[in-house]
Structure formats: C-alpha cells, structure tokens
Amino acid sequence: MLGALHRFGLVATAFAFVVCQGAGAQLSDAWQSFAANPDAHPNIPNIAYAGYKSGTVSLPHKNDGRQIVNVSTYGAVPNDGSDDTAAIRAAVDIAGAIAEAHPIGAAVVFDAGEYELSGPVFIHDDKVILAGAGRDATVLRFATSLDESHGHYPYWGYSGGMIWFITENRETYRTGVPNIPSISTGWGTMSPSTDLVVNASLGDRSVTVSNASAFAAGDYVFIQSDNASDMSTLRHLFGDGSWAGNYAFTSAKDGAILPSNRSVVRSMHKIESIQGNTITFEEPLKLDARLAWNPEIRTPRDVVRDVGIRDMTLRFDRTYEWTDANHNNEPGYNGVCMNAVINGFVENVAFRNTDGVAVNINGGKHVSVTNVDIGADTEELRTMHHAFFVANSFDVLVQDFVVDAIPRHGLYYGSFTMGSVYSRGVATGGTFDYHKILPYANAMTEVEIVNSGRAGGDTDSGPPMGARHAHWNVSTLGTGGRMIAQPDIMPRGALLGVRCAPTGQTFNTENGESEAIIESSGLFGAPPNPPNLYQAQLALRLGNPLPPPSVDGPCDHCGPDDVYTFDFGAQLNQDLDGQDNWVLSRDFSGTGSVASMKADASHPSGTVVVPIGVQGREGIYSRQSNSDFGYTPPSYDGENIEIIFDLRSGGTTGSGDALLIVNNAYEEGIQFGISNNNTFTIRGGRFSSVLQETVSIPSGWYSRGEWAQLRLILDFTANAGLGTATLGFKNISRGETEFTDVPSLTNESMEGVVRYPETWDRIEFRIDDEAALTNIAINVNPSDDVSCCATDIAAPIGTLDFLDAVRFYQAFDAGEAFADWNGDGSITPDDAVAYQTEFELGCP
Numbered sequence: 001m002l003g004a005l006h007r008f009g010l011v012a013t014a015f016a017f018v019v020c021q022g023a024g025a026q027l028s029d030a031w032q033s034f035a036a037n038p039d040a041h042p043n044i045p046n047i048a049y050a051g052y053k054s055g056t057v058s059l060p061h062k063n064d065g066r067q068i069v070n071v072s073t074y075g076a077v078p079n080d081g082s083d084d085t086a087a088i089r090a091a092v093d094i095a096g097a098i099a100e101a102h103p104i105g106a107a108v109v110f111d112a113g114e115y116e117l118s119g120p121v122f123i124h125d126d127k128v129i130l131a132g133a134g135r136d137a138t139v140l141r142f143a144t145s146l147d148e149s150h151g152h153y154p155y156w157g158y159s160g161g162m163i164w165f166i167t168e169n170r171e172t173y174r175t176g177v178p179n180i181p182s183i184s185t186g187w188g189t190m191s192p193s194t195d196l197v198v199n200a201s202l203g204d205r206s207v208t209v210s211n212a213s214a215f216a217a218g219d220y221v222f223i224q225s226d227n228a229s230d231m232s233t234l235r236h237l238f239g240d241g242s243w244a245g246n247y248a249f250t251s252a253k254d255g256a257i258l259p260s261n262r263s264v265v266r267s268m269h270k271i272e273s274i275q276g277n278t279i280t281f282e283e284p285l286k287l288d289a290r291l292a293w294n295p296e297i298r299t300p301r302d303v304v305r306d307v308g309i310r311d312m313t314l315r316f317d318r319t320y321e322w323t324d325a326n327h328n329n330e331p332g333y334n335g336v337c338m339n340a341v342i343n344g345f346v347e348n349v350a351f352r353n354t355d356g357v358a359v360n361i362n363g364g365k366h367v368s369v370t371n372v373d374i375g376a377d378t379e380e381l382r383t384m385h386h387a388f389f390v391a392n393s394f395d396v397l398v399q400d401f402v403v404d405a406i407p408r409h410g411l412y413y414g415s416f417t418m419g420s421v422y423s424r425g426v427a428t429g430g431t432f433d434y435h436k437i438l439p440y441a442n443a444m445t446e447v448e449i450v451n452s453g454r455a456g457g458d459t460d461s462g463p464p465m466g467a468r469h470a471h472w473n474v475s476t477l478g479t480g481g482r483m484i485a486q487p488d489i490m491p492r493g494a495l496l497g498v499r500c501a502p503t504g505q506t507f508n509t510e511n512g513e514s515e516a517i518i519e520s521s522g523l524f525g526a527p528p529n530p531p532n533l534y535q536a537q538l539a540l541r542l543g544n545p546l547p548p549p550s551v552d553g554p555c556d557h558c559g560p561d562d563v564y565t566f567d568f569g570a571q572l573n574q575d576l577d578g579q580d581n582w583v584l585s586r587d588f589s590g591t592g593s594v595a596s597m598k599a600d601a602s603h604p605s606g607t608v609v610v611p612i613g614v615q616g617r618e619g620i621y622s623r624q625s626n627s628d629f630g631y632t633p634p635s636y637d638g639e640n641i642e643i644i645f646d647l648r649s650g651g652t653t654g655s656g657d658a659l660l661i662v663n664n665a666y667e668e669g670i671q672f673g674i675s676n677n678n679t680f681t682i683r684g685g686r687f688s689s690v691l692q693e694t695v696s697i698p699s700g701w702y703s704r705g706e707w708a709q710l711r712l713i714l715d716f717t718a719n720a721g722l723g724t725a726t727l728g729f730k731n732i733s734r735g736e737t738e739f740t741d742v743p744s745l746t747n748e749s750m751e752g753v754v755r756y757p758e759t760w761d762r763i764e765f766r767i768d769d770e771a772a773l774t775n776i777a778i779n780v781n782p783s784d785d786v787s788c789c790a791t792d793i794a795a796p797i798g799t800l801d802f803l804d805a806v807r808f809y810q811a812f813d814a815g816e817a818f819a820d821w822n823g824d825g826s827i828t829p830d831d832a833v834a835y836q837t838e839f840e841l842g843c844p
Contacts, residue, residue, distance in 0.1 A: 027546075028528040030496050030519050035540060039284035040203025042239065043494045043517045045441035045468045047421045048537035049283040051397035052308075052345045052368040054270070055538055059345045059368060060308060062107035062131035069095040070109045078113020078138075085117045089173075096125030105129065105306060112137040119149035120161070124168040126305045132312030135348045135373070139313045145355075146332030153180040156332030157356040157385045162316075163309055166339040167302040185339040186363045186392050187266070189222060189298040196223075196296060197277075200289040205272075206280040207289065209297055217273050220300060220342050220365060222266045223285070225293035227259040234258075236288055237265070237440050239467030239492030241515045247463075255460035257438050267418055268300070268365045268394045283395070286418045286441055300340065308345035309336055315377070316353040322383040327408060330356040330385055339363050345370070352377055357386035362415075364393040375404035382406045387430055388422075389414075396420040397534070403427035410453040413439035413465070422447055423534045431455055432471070432483045440466035444474055444484075445533040451479040467492040472533035474498045487516035494518075496533075499525030587619040594619035600772055602648065603707055604732045610648075610774040613767035618657065620766045641714040646732065647773040649674040650704045658771035659683075660710075661764035662778070670750075671766070672712050672727060673773075677704045680742050682712070682725055691725075691751070695744045706733035709775075714750070723750035808835050 034044045052059055062068060069091050076087035088108075095106035105127025112133040117140055123130070132138025142162050146153070151174045153159065160183070164171070170184045192214035200207045200223075207223070215221065227233045231249055234257060238244035255261055269281040279297065289295035316333035320326070335351045337360040338344050344364060350373040351358040358374045361367050369388070376382040387407040390396050391414040402425065403410070410430020411422050415437040427449040436457030455464060464483065469490055474497065476484055483489070485498045498521040520526045529549035530536035536546050587594060594617045601607045611621070643662065650656015656677045663669025675681045675694065684691040702708055711728035718724040724747045728739035765773055811819040812832055821831040821838075 026529060028496060028519055028530075030494060030517050031528065031530060031536065033517075034537075037203075038537065038540060039205070040201070041468075042241075043468060043492050043515075044470050044533075045286075045419060045443055046203075046284060046537060047395075047419055047441075047443050047534050048541040049366075050395045050419060050421050050534065051399075052366055053343055054282060054366055054395065055368075055397060056542070059310070059347050059370070060105075060107075060129050060306070061310070062109055062129070064104065066104040066127070066129070067095070067098045067102050067106040068109050069098065069106055070111070071115070072111060076110075076115055078111060078115055082116060083118050084115045085119050085121075088115065088117065088121055092121060092123060092128065092130075095128045096123070099125055099127040102127065107131045110138045110140070110312060114139040114141055117142050117162070118144055120146060120164050120173075122168070122172055123163070123165045123307055124172065124304065126307065128307055130163065130309040130312075132310070134311050135313055135350050135371075138311065139315055141315045141317065142333070143317045145316075145318075145330075146334060148177065148331065150174055150332075151178045151180040153183065153332070155328070156334060157328045157330040158360065158389055158391075159183060159185065159334075159337070159356075159362070160332060161334040161337030161357075161360055162314065163336045164339075165304050165307050165337065165341050165344060167304055170302055170339065184302075187222075187268075187340055188301045189224065190301040191299065193296050193298045195294070196289055196291065199291050200285055200295070202286070202288055203284045205284050206278050207285075207295075207297070209277050209279060212274050212277045212279050215271060215274060215279065215297070215299075217271055219271045220268060220303075221271060222268050222298045222300060223289050223295060224264050224266045224298050225289055225295040227257075227262050227265055228293050229259050231259075232290075233265055233293055234438075237438055237466040238463070239515065241467075241492055243491040243515055244467070251460070253460055254462045256436070256458065257462040262437075265416065266298075270366075283419070286394075300342075303340050303342055304338075304344075305342045306344075307338075307341060308347065309349060310345070310347040311349070313350040313352060314354075316355075318353040318355055318381060320355075321380040322355050322385065324408070326355070327385065332356050335359055337362070338367060341365070341367060343367070347371055349373075350375070353381045355384050357389045358384075359387075359398075360389040361393050361396050362389065362391045364390070364396050367393070367396045369396070369398040370400050372398075372401045373404070374402070382429075383408075385409065386412055386433075387427065388412055390417050390420055391415040391435070393417045394419050397423065398425070399423040399534070401425040401427075403430060405429060406452065408453055409433035409435070409456050410449070411444065411447070413442050414457065416440065417442060421445060421534045423532060429453060434464040434469075434483060434489075436461035436464060438462055438466045439469070441468040443470040443472060443533050445470070445472040446531060447473075448475045449479075449484070451476040451482060451484055455483050463491075464489045465491075465493075470494040470496065470533055471498050472496045473527045473531050485521065487518060490516045492516065495521040497521060497525055497528040497531075499527075584619055584621060595621055595767060598772075600648070600774075602705070602733075603646070603774070604735070608774050610772040611765070611767065613656075613658075613769055613771045615769055618655075618766070618768035620661065620764050641716070641778075643672075643712045643714075643776075643778050644709060645773055645776040646707055646709050647673060647771070648705060648707050649702075649771050650677045650769050656704065656769045656771045657766060658773050659766045660773065660776065661766065663764070670712070670714070670725065671764075672725075673710065673766075674702070674708070678702075680727060680729070680745055682727055682745055682748060691748075693745060693748055695742065698743070701729065702731055706731060708732060709739075711739050716750075718747070719749055719751075724748060725750050808832075 034041045038046055071088050071091040074087040074090040076084040091108050095108045099106040108130045110132045146156050146160050194209040194211045196207050197210050198208040235244040267286045269283060271279055272282045273280045314335050318333045333355040335354050335358040336346050340363040342365045344367040346359055346369045348371045353376050359369055374387050382405045384405055384407050386409050387403045388398055389412045406429035410433045412433040412435055414435030417439045418441050421443045424446045429450055429452045431451050431453035432444055433455050492515045494517040496519050520528055530546050532547055539546050594614050595611045597609055598612045599607050600610045645660050647658040649658045657675045659671050659673030661671035672682045678697050679694045680697060682693045709730040709732050713726045716723045726747055727742040727745040729742055730736045730739045815827055819827050819831055821835040
C-alpha cells in the first residue's frame with residue numbers, strides 16, 4: 001500500500017525504520033480470543049456483517065438485468081458545455097417510476113464524457129442506481145455549491161450532497177435558493193412496534209417479544225432501549241468495566257449523550273426468521289437489551305433501499321482554498337450523501353475538489369463504499385472538512401479507498417454508529433476522527449494514514465468513543481499516535497499491529513487505564529495475523545479459510561519514539577505555498593512563489609521529492625504552529641538535542657542558500673545550513689540573537705550541487721547554562737558514512753539563544769537558487785543511546801542510535817549475510833526479531 005502513497009509524492013525519510021514482518025503462521029492471541037467468542041467479545045467488535053446486504057453478494061451493476069435509462073435519451077449530451085441538470089433529473093425520475101414495478105430496478109446510465117450540472121440530483125426511489133462508463137471515463141461536473149443552487153443552510157459542512165439519496169418527504173428540490181432552517185436526515189420510527197419480554201444480551205441472535213405478528217422475515221427493525229437515568233445504558237456502551245464504572249458523567253462534558261437529551265439508544269437488525277413470538281436476526285445483538293431499559297422492536301420509516309452510484313468522477317468547480325476559517329461555514333461542494341438508506345453503495349467513484357464532505361452516510365444500514373478516490377485538481381484544493389462521514393449508521397463498510405487530500409477530520413465515526421469498518425485504505429491526511437456522541441463497536445483495519453488531522457465533536461458530546469473499537473494493522477507513517485494509538489481513550493478497545501507511533505500518548509485522558517488489548521503495537525509493531533480484521537471475520541462467519549498473513553517486508557517510514565520526522569507530502573510541480581501547513585512567511589523578492597515540489601534524481605538514495613528554490617529569489621517557508629503540530633518528544637531532557645537533514649546547496653548559478661530554521665512564534669531558536677555554497681552557518685533564529693557564526697567550508701569537503709547531511713547537536717545545560725552547539729557534516733554524494741565536526745563550530749557557545757526548545761513550535765527553511773533539502777529528523781537525542789556494543793553497527797558517533805537500525809534493515813532488505821542476526825545461516829523475519837529485541841534492550 002505504500003506504493004499508493006508514493007504515487008502521490010509521499011517520500012519516506014532515509015532515517016525511518018520499523019519492523020513490519022508478517023506474523024508467520026502463528027495467529028495473534030487477540031484473534032484466537034475473538035474467534036472463540038465472536039459475537040460477544042468484550043473488546044473486539046463483530047464487523048462481519050458490514051457492507052451491502054451484509055457483504056455476501058456482489059454490488060449492483062447496470063448489466064445485472066435491471067431496466068436501462070440513458071440520460072442521453074432525455075437530452076443530456078456530454079462534452080457540449082450545456083447544462084445537463086434538467087435532463088439528468090428527468091432520467092432519474094423516469095428510472096424511479098420504472099424501478100417501482102421492475103423486480104430488479106433501473107439504472108440511470110451515463111455514456112463517457114463530461115456532463116455539466118448546476119444543482120443537486122435527488123434519488124428518492126428504491127432500486128435506482130447511477131452508473132457511468134468508468135471512473136475516468138464519465139465525469140459529472142458541478143458548477144455550483146449546495147448553498148448557491150439549493151438553499152442556504154449553515155451545516156453543509158456535514159450535510160447533503162450533490163448526489164443525494166433521501167426520501168422525497170425529507171428533502172427534495174427547492175426553488176429560489178431559500179434559507180433552510182432544518183433538514184430531516186436521520187432515522188425515524190413508526191408502528192408497528194412490540195416490547196421485549198425477556199432480557200437479551202450482547203451476542204444473542206434471538207429475542208422474545210410480546211407480539212411478533214406484525215413482522216416478517218426480511219424486515220429491518222430497530223431494537224430501541226431507554227437511555228436509563230441511572231446511566232446504566234451509557235456505562236454499558238462504555239464497556240461495563242472499571243473505566244465505565246469510574247467515569248463521572250456531567251452535563252458540561254456529556255450533555256449530548258445524557259438521558260435528558262438522548263432519550264433512546266438504537267441498533268438496527270435484519271429479521272432472519274420468526275417462530276411464535278421469538279424473532280431471530282441475521283446478525284448478533286451489538287449491545288444488551290435489558291428489560292430495565294424498556295426495550296422494544298420498532299420499524300424504521302422514510303427509508304430508501306437498494307440504491308447506489310458507480311463508475312464515474314464527481315468534480316466540483318470550487319475555487320476557494322479551505323482553511324479553518326471555513327470550518328462549519330462551507331458552501332457545500334459535497335459529493336454523495338445517503339440519509340436513511342438500507343443496502344446502498346458507492347463503488348469506483350472519484351471525488352475532486354469537495355469542501356464539506358466527499359461521502360456522507362448519515363443514517364445507513366448495510367452500505368458499501370468501495371474503491372473510492374478522494375482528491376483535488378490543484379494543491380490548493382486538497383484541504384477540506386471531511387473525507388468520509390459515517391454517523392447514525394450500522395454495518396457500513398468503507399474499503400479500498402485513497403484519500404489524497406488534507407481533511408481537517410478524515411475517517412469519521414460519530415453519533416451511535418455501530419458495527420462499521422474502514423478497511424484497506426490509505427490517507428495522506430486527516431486522522432481517525434471519533435467525533436463523539438458515542439460511536440460504538442467499530443473498526444479500522446489495514447489502514448495507512450498520515451496522521452495530521454484533528455478529531456472533532458463538541459466539548460459537551462462525551463468521550464471520543466465508546467467501547468469495543470479495534471485498530472487492527474494500522475500504520476501512522478511516523479506521524480504520531482493521536483486518536484490512533486491511545487489506549488487511554490479506548491474503553492475496552494483493542495490495538496493490534498498499530499505501528500510507527502508509540503502507544504499510550506496522552507491527548508484526552510478520561511479515566512486512566514482503558515482495559516484495552518494491546519498486541520504487536522508501538523513504534524516497532526508488526527502486522528497481526530490475520531492482517532485484515534474484516535476479511536478474517538467475514539471468512540470466519542462464512543466458514544471460509546482465513547486470509548494469509550502479511551508478507552510485507554521491513555517498513556521504512558517511521559522513527560524512534562524520541563524522533564520527530566516528516567516528509568514533504570506535496571504533489572510534484574506545484575508551488576509550495578499553502579501545502580500541508582507550509583506558509584510563505586517572508587519573501588525577500590516581493591514576487592511570492594519561491595519554492596516548488598520537484599523530483600530530484602541527484603540524491604544518493606534515489607529520486608526523492610524535495611522543495612527546490614527558485615533562481616534569483618529568496619524567502620522563508622514556515623510550517624505553522626497549530627494544536628496538532630509539534631516535535632518536542634515527551635522524553636526531552638535539554639541535554640542533547642539532535643537535528644539532521646539532507647541539503648543540496650545551489651544549482652549551476654547563484655548563492656544557493658539552504659538553511660533549516662527551528663523556532664517559536666517569538667522568533668527564538670536556531671538556524672543552520674550552508675550559505676553561498678561555501679560557508680557553514682549557525683545563527684540564532686531569524687537572525688535575532690547574539691549567535692552569528694559562519695565559517696568557510698574546508699577545501700575538498702563540498703562542491704556546488706552535491707548532497708550533504710548536516711547534524712546539529714545542542715546541549716542546553718552546558719556552558720554554565722548558556723548552552724552549546726556542534727555542527728557535523730557528511731558528504732553523502734561522495735559516499736561518506738560518518739559525520740565530521742565542523743572546525744570552529746564545535747561546542748559553540750549559544751549565549752543569547754533561547755534555552756527552552758520545548759517551546760519550539762515551528763519549523764522553517766530558507767532556500768534559493770535551486771537549493772533543496774529533505775529528510776528532516778529532530779530530537780534523535782544521542783544522550784539516550786548506549787555506548788559502543790555489538791549492536792552499534794552504524795557507528796557514526798560511537799553509540800547505539802537509530803542509524804544502527806537503519807543500517808540493519810538495509811542489510812536485511814538486501815539479503816546481506818551481515819543481517820543473519822540469529823546465526824542460523826539464513827535471513828528470515830526471525831533475524832529482524834532478534835535484532836530488534838537486542839536493539840530495544842540497549843545491548844546489555
């Protein structure tokens with residue numbers, strides 16, 4: 001899956017490493033525990049029923065026997081530049097009328113080409129699908145937002161879509177672009193209903209009711225229970241353990257889920273059979289239905305069934321760049337929305353330039369979203385509010401997805417969503433967005449994510465999540481563990497094979513220990529066996545063989561616990577301004593653009609993506625401070641801070657300055673690098689301190705355009721508290737493997753420079769005239785290393801540090817005899833385990 005990330009320009013740092021061997025034939029302990037109790041496991045949810053028609057049938061297709069309604073018949077002509085909205089709406093209405101009487105339904109078919117639309121399209125009828133000629137062949141281009149074409153509504157940031165599946169009495173076409181006070185989008189219930197007369201428990205498949213005569217096999221129904229005033233319903237949803245027992249509910253932080261505001265809790269089920277007054281469901285109960293909570297069976301109303309969209313691109317003519325100022329104020333360039341949909345799907349669809357939400361499932365049961373690509377046409381349009389939004393939903397499957405965008409939130413679960421899963425996906429931004437109001441018993445599995453987003457939810461909406469969430473085979477690509485590797489916010493959850501980030505980072509501690517299962521997780525975690533929780537559970541449910549274990553080789557995209565690294569995640573040939581929080585903070589030329597992302601084949605490790613300066617221009621790019629960006633590790637001690645990066649000073653002409661700057665909002669800190677192709681530099685941040693040291697590069701050390709690696713070691717306790725700095729140099733274009741300290745810049749006094757780098761919250765670089773830099777690693781902290789021993793195989797400074805692990809895994813990848821760590825004559829994952837064990841012990 002890393003190949004997909006490289007496709008979008010994410011280049012792994014040379015300083016990153018982790019063991020990612022498959023678990024071999026041995027099944028994970030957690031899986032064995034789940035398989036022994038799949039319907040009522042206290043920590044791991046049963047997600048085997050997720051997806052369209054519980055994941056057991058192929059998704060609908062235009063050639064599956066349904067009636068074809070081609071939009072061209074009603075006047076929609078691709079590529080003619082004319083507005084096709086009315087013609088497409090007419091075709092959808094005709095398809096709805098046909099589908100009502102057709103045993104399979106109708107398909108609204110689009111030929112290849114681009115269709116112009118000036119407003120939303122509503123699908124109100126059952127058994128209607130929209131089908132293009134292929135994701136890259138058919139394009140629906142929307143010229144306006146929902147606010148412009150449908151009505152002004154203050155919540156388009158998480159409501160509605162330009163392709164909108166919803167019953168007509170809830171929402172339909174409006175005229176005059178009115179102000180919309182509210183939209184009815186969630187579930188509703190109606191008669192018939194019946195009471196349960198016997199307690200039912202998590203994992204049960206049958207319930208006994210007072211009267212089952214009004215129901216039939218195949219019906220979808222809610223089990224609805226009171227949200228009890230003694231908080232017992234809520235404590236059950238938090239796992240009924242010590243975490244739930246110790247949690248103190250207050251209106252200030254839990255108002256949205258308290259009984260006074262949320263009177264009932266629902267889960268939805270499909271009736272498999274009825275015998276007398278005993279109702280048996282297809283799927284097991286997701287939570288208890290205790291008589292003390294007055295449980296009953298209720299029927300949903302205003303539901304759309306068996307609908308979907310496939311094989312096309314939805315492109316939006318958004319021109320503004322989304323920032324936090326637009327949060328919850330979006331005009332609504334939204335993709336597909338499903339409200340109260342049973343058995344729906346979105347397959348093989350690309351979304352370009354959305355702002356509020358690309359795929360919105362707010363009230364869904366057995367919905368599949370598969371092979372979806374969310375991105376933008378320009379770098380400026382990659383920022384957005386939500387990629388996916390799954391709320392008030394049951395058994396939703398989002399699988400085989402790519403998010404090549406930078407959503408504020410990302411992979412969303414909220415509002416009592418249950419039994420749902422994100423599977424086999426990659427995201428270049430966002431986070432695991434548990435948006436509060438008690439998402440419960442969901443999973444993330446086989447997901448790789450650049451964890452740059454923020455989880456949402458109002459401050460009075462409860463803890464981030466309920467019990468029984470599983471993160472199974474997840475990599476954060478070295479970008480931190482917020483929301484992803486935090487057992488302190490997972491009551492009775494599970495972290496299996498969550499790697500490239502330490503577990504247990506404190507972000508929103510509720511009650512301390514969470515009773516979470518943690519296995520093969522942490523910075524050096526390994527994929528579990530089986531590698532995909534959803535696929536394994538589906539196989540177990542159907543009696544099929546389990547998927548094979550992971551065969552991934554060693555990863556190269558994360559660093560040790562006390563190292564902050566990051567990559568330049570911008571697309572090629574785009575100006576850097578605004579990309580991934582990079583802001584042009586100082587422009588010496590007044591011309592604006594001073595850097596762009598380019599592929600540079602001159603780096604000794606191979607082609608890398610780097611920011612490259614512009615001839616004759618000079619400026620400073622700053623990665624700005626925000627609540628999710630910082631690179632001071634918890635283990636900071638102030639004694640030895642190490643910063644390393646690669647740089648290439650200059651091209652064929654010009655000064656070629658290449659300097660890295662770390663500081664805070666008050667312009668304190670340090671900058672260092674190479675100036676004018678021939679001078680080493682250490683200065684105070686933004687030239688503002690007493691420290692102003694430059695020395696000439698010694699003859700034979702460096703030539704214009706070569707790649708070098710610089711290392712700055714800071715000791716803020718030395719020199720009677722004034723601090724010292726030492727600059728090291730390595731010419732990697734010439735194959736040098738060890739740093740040499742720069743004469744006259746060794747143990748340099750840092751008088752006048754800030755002594756508290758834990759306040760550094762900004763990283764900048766200054767480049768011009770084809771200068772470039774990459775592979776930034778901060779706080780390697782050599783003081784934590786163990787002195788020379790057998791495991792010190794890189795030996796750049798005579799200690800055991802992360803470069804040793806890099807060297808080992810390079811040898812392991814290349815099959816060098818050196819990597820036979822256990823000495824059995826072959827190179828296998830056992831060698832990686834043996835090395836990792838010794839490395840982590842610090843060579844006793």
